[in-house]
Amino acid sequence: IKEVLAHNITQGRVKSCGCKESELKAKASTKHGFHKERIYTTYQDMKQRCLNKNNKRYHRYGGRGIKICDEWLTSFLNFYDWAMENGYTEELTIERIDNDGDYCPNNCKWATMEEQLKNRDFSRMGNKK
Numbered sequence: 001i002k003e004v005l006a007h008n009i010t011q012g013r014v015k016s017c018g019c020k021e022s023e024l025k026a027k028a029s030t031k032h033g034f035h036k037e038r039i040y041t042t043y044q045d046m047k048q049r050c051l052n053k054n055n056k057r058y059h060r061y062g063g064r065g066i067k068i069c070d071e072w073l074t075s076f077l078n079f080y081d082w083a084m085e086n087g088y089t090e091e092l093t094i095e096r097i098d099n100d101g102d103y104c105p106n107n108c109k110w111a112t113m114e115e116q117l118k119n120r121d122f123s124r125m126g127n128k129k
Contacts, residue, residue: 034080040076042094043076043079043080049062049066050067050068050103066102066103068103069103069104069105072105082105083110086105086110089110092111093113093116094108094110095110095111096108097109099119
């Protein structure tokens with residue numbers, strides 16, 4: 001912080017260091033403030049699995065036709081609200097109830113990793129359950 005005379009600013013004699021501009025740009029580009037939270041990582045991972053053909057797990061999700069409902073795809077906050085209303089905690093992962101169904105409120109729940117592993121289509125040896 002530096003004190004300057006106002007007329008020096010209006011006449012262009014003093015330049016900003018840019019920190020306030022950077023702060024304003026960061027605030028303008030942040031829509032929800034959750035970008036460092038686990039819930040947001042879960043959301044982004046879900047989108048990557050379904051939408052990004054370069055994602056190593058795409059073939060098991062988007063490549064099989066698994067989609068994300070418009071309600072969640074268009075708004076992280078819609079996903080966040082659903083998560084909070086349906087028992088989300090940091091220890092849980094998102095699970096599709098119908099493994100062939102889409103990511104949407106009526107087909108998803110929060111589960112422990114142990115529960116998720118029990119519900120896989122294939123065992124470690126590649127045989128169906």
